[in-house]
Amino acid sequence: MTTNEEFLVFPGCMIGNRLPYLEKSARLVFEKLGLKPKESSFSCCPDPIGIQGSDHTTWLSLGARNLSLAEAENKNIVSLCNGCTQTLTVVNHELKHSEQKRNKINKILKEVGKEFKGTIDVSHFLTYLLHEVGVDAIKKKVVKPLTGLKVACHTGCHYMRPTEIMGVEENHESPQNLRKVVTATGATVVDWDEEHLCCGYAIERADPDVSYARLKGKLDSAIKGGADIIVAICPTCFSHMDNNQRNLTKKYETEYKTPVLYLTEILALAMGFSSDEIGLKNHRSKGDLKERFGGE
């Protein structure tokens, strides 16, 4: 039986290999909450958009290999990325529920001395925070409540959909989990029409113009809702929203500069870590981050 006291953290390649400052904030938050996650030699999850779209069998095989590493240690996986969470959850589900697929993939894994057994669970860190840590325990660690900060919560598609498989007990059109955690920081959550919609990243490779039009919809909706900042729980959504506001500014001749914070960044700030400690200066869409949180 697996226990949630000790889990394997799955940071995903976006956080570890492109956005290390997000990992920094995550590690500080883990420590503050007394969590001691272990690491493992995971590969790419692999990406539920690109690699699942390229070859389903390969996607299942590499996903199952990652799961088998956690099974060997008898630990659940907690991921910091929506994409990784969705891939690992769906692969786990598909292989647990189809003997035919399981046999097919295990025949492949056998060649590298591995086997998928279906003995562990996968969740996103947001879910872990709610169910294993609890909002009250988070509140207890808040020393700099973010009173007055108006936050648009962007949960992101792959955290909650397909709902039947992701099983996060969310109404996917009105997600509440992130709102609960953000509220614990003392910030105020705003209502916005496009909260449940895609950030637009996934079609950037097919047509950047449509992708930016999608992002514009999100930002306009968040601004209309009165948000000072957007909080995301997925490094890819974060990166898309943080990086491309300058493109929107050029394309639409309107200034877009809403800061985007990743889940563990807003938690770290509320828990008293400084802007410099978590490398907030690395953000692209800075807006008034410096005025609000200080730092370089």
Next chain:
Amino acid sequence: MPFFPEYEIKKQVMDLHMGDKVHYCYQCGRCDDVCPVTKLVGADRYSPRSLVMLGLLGLTHVLLVDTPKNQFALWGCQTCDLCDEICPNDIVLTDIFNILKNASIKQQLAPEAYQQQAKMVMETGYSVPLQDAIARRRDKMELPELPKADLTEIQKILKITNFDKKIGYEAPKEEN
């Protein structure tokens, strides 16, 4: 235009784990209604409803033709799964789209960036590999090195799944 169904793709769609649900698509168009991409570009350019029909009938030749229009007609899918949630017949549309996308990759008709990503996974084990500049930033932030994936093992798996052939990968030439 010739009217030959692609039976292999049709079979894959029919064999999806949804069982016989997939037969009950009556083209109501709820998927098009909720799709944020269709809303932006119009159903002429991207329509989940059309994709389901083409997949079901195996009429993918109209889709798998190398024109920018056809490329977006398929890869305009964000895999946001909103259509899966709304479908009154519980059809998991995104699974059908993935079958079509896999076929598109095999015929080298996908946007270039997808092939690049697949190559990256073949060569490094990651979609986004660690670069020197990021490694230095990690050091500066006093982040420990992350455990590396076993590339030999991953490449062995990819060899068995024929991933290289599927994505049209040519290995860098080795000197003997």
